[in-house]
Amino acid sequence: xxxxxxxxxxxxxxxxxxxxxxxxxxxxxxxxxxxxxxxxxxxxxxxxxxxxxxxxxxxxxxxxxxxxxxxxxxxxxxxxxxxxxxxxxxxxxxxxxxxxxxxxxxxxxxxxxxxxxxxxxxxxxxxxxxxxxxxxxxxxxxxxxxxxxxxxxxxxxxxxxxxxxxxxxxxxxxxxxxxxxxxxxxxxxxxxxxxxxxxxxxxxxxxxxxxxxxxxxxxxxxxxxxxxxxxxxxxxxxxxxxxxxxxxxxxxxxxxxxxxxxxxxxxxxxxxxxxxxxxxxxxxxxxxxx
Amino acid sequence: xxxxxxxxxxxxxxxxxxxxxxxxxxxxxxxxxxxxxxxxxxxxxxxxxxxxxxxxxxxxxxxxxxxxxxxxxxxxxxxxxxxxxxxxxxxxxxxxxxxxxxxxxxxxxxxxxxxxxxxxxxxxxxxxxxxxxxxxxxxxxxxxxxxxxxxxxxxxxxxxxxxxxxxxxxxxxxxxxxxxxxxxxxxxxxxxxxxxxxxxxxxxxxxxxxxxxxxxxxxxxxxxxxxxxxxxxxxxxxxxxxxxxxxxxxxxxxxxxxxxxxxxx
Numbered sequence: 001x002x003x004x005x006x007x008x009x010x011x012x013x014x015x016x017x018x019x020x021x022x023x024x025x026x027x028x029x030x031x032x033x034x035x036x037x038x039x040x041x042x043x044x045x046x047x048x049x050x051x052x053x054x055x056x057x058x059x060x061x062x063x064x065x066x067x068x069x070x071x072x073x074x075x076x077x078x079x080x081x082x083x084x085x086x087x088x089x090x091x092x093x094x095x096x097x098x099x100x101x102x103x104x105x106x107x108x109x110x111x112x113x114x115x116x117x118x119x120x121x122x123x124x125x126x127x128x129x130x131x132x133x134x135x136x137x138x139x140x141x142x143x144x145x146x147x148x149x150x151x152x153x154x155x156x157x158x159x160x161x162x163x164x165x166x167x168x169x170x171x172x173x174x175x176x177x178x179x180x181x182x183x184x185x186x187x188x189x190x191x192x193x194x195x196x197x198x199x200x201x202x203x204x205x206x207x208x209x210x211x212x213x214x215x216x217x218x219x220x221x222x223x224x225x226x227x228x229x230x231x232x233x234x235x236x237x238x239x240x241x242x243x244x245x246x247x248x249x250x251x252x253x254x255x256x257x258x259x260x261x262x263x264x265x266x267x268x269x270x271x272x273x274x275x276x277x278x279x280x281x282x283x284x285x286x287x288x289x290x
Numbered sequence: 291x292x293x294x295x296x297x298x299x300x301x302x303x304x305x306x307x308x309x310x311x312x313x314x315x316x317x318x319x320x321x322x323x324x325x326x327x328x329x330x331x332x333x334x335x336x337x338x339x340x341x342x343x344x345x346x347x348x349x350x351x352x353x354x355x356x357x358x359x360x361x362x363x364x365x366x367x368x369x370x371x372x373x374x375x376x377x378x379x380x381x382x383x384x385x386x387x388x389x390x391x392x393x394x395x396x397x398x399x400x401x402x403x404x405x406x407x408x409x410x411x412x413x414x415x416x417x418x419x420x421x422x423x424x425x426x427x428x429x430x431x432x433x434x435x436x437x438x439x440x441x442x443x444x445x446x447x448x449x450x451x452x453x454x455x456x457x458x459x460x461x462x463x464x465x466x467x468x469x470x471x472x473x474x475x476x477x478x479x480x481x482x483x484x485x486x487x488x489x490x491x492x493x494x495x496x497x498x499x500x501x502x503x504x505x506x507x508x509x510x511x512x513x514x515x516x517x518x519x520x521x522x523x524x525x526x527x528x529x530x531x532x533x534x535x536x537x538x539x540x541x542x543x544x545x546x547x548x549x550x551x552x553x554x555x
Binding site for chain 2 (some may be wrong): 013014016017019020024027029035038091095098099105107108110112113115116118119121124125127128129168176222225226228229232233247250256259260264266270
């Protein structure tokens, strides 16, 4: 990368980044700070938002079993989604990588393309498939596998399944990027030196794509934990996750301070997990990143 | 690398079926002639596409989303291109912080952004206009425009610029005639990706959209949370086909793998 010498910089970089920074400071940083302040306010049904500063909302979230359940459910489902994305996405990426032109780029397009299609559309497709009278249940009943429809809508299983579908392209992207750095000859060397396919995979390929799997997992977990549309449509009103709970407090009960506190906790939890895991992964796989 | 065996191909077939199943089902259902969700068994019908065309609410939401996408992608690109040039070619103090800050909307959950914008608009007594909505979208989609423009500036040699400058060209001329043509694909790709992200954005917009500024994803979400009818599958089919067209264009222009995966190492 060609960069100018320190003495010759002048004011150019500030003028060039200035407009974007101005917009971001006034319209992103300020709203976030205001939300943090709002989370310290109180709310009453008669007077609305009361401008006092207290940690009462946070205490409520931390002490109420209702919120414990929501946070644990969200974390558990995000973990399950991450696991499924690894189990499905990693082998699929390796299979596509082994294909030849034109299949390779065609299937990569088929797998990644849905990322650009609205998540509402993708979730709608699953809602049609998973319903009690949906296609899957009709096929299962026609084949005599089950007599009564299996309930999949409004269940955790349904939400995990659909979120896996929505997020698995991110895993493929991360593993694909790490495969680009993989030296094919090393794999061939392992095979020609008499190692079995399994051993070659475990000892040669896997360690090299591990950073990709880890960074993919971090992205998938973060997106699954903060997902809104899919849990709202597939999970319904009663199977709440953190994002839908914050939405309900804000636009349903109109308790803005409590909704803001939930949002702040979601943001902090997300940042801690993403930054923490990235640090751990970088330290563990330092040799690969360098 | 060795070839895929039987089990690999079987797994691959199931995986692809899993990926395309919901999209295929949505498109199939939209051609039903019945008044409820069902697969068309006796011939295809355009009944629901006709109903969609007559549905003023959905048509208005579509045009609003289109305008919103055009405005926010354009403003995001106008802000992102100079920032990308500064980040890629100057080594100035605070460069890392500024880059991280401008990319940060990617890391902040959309729900949190939605709540923050709603709070800000209610305090500032603005909102409810296309412009207020555009501002929120500019922030959400700017990282995409920035990332693609940054990728296209990597490895850009500065000899030609030096030559142009020494021959007396002004800085703006250099940008317009020398730099821009060489980062063009990154800029256009970034604009398109920003447009798609804005057009599809739901979670943040749900908070700031008002009855007068209902975008297409918000209108669809509101509809789906009440009832799922074939009309909504017709909207979805239009969106899937439209997205496929943009995708093919993006693939021809910059290569879809480059847009989605990033620069090859």
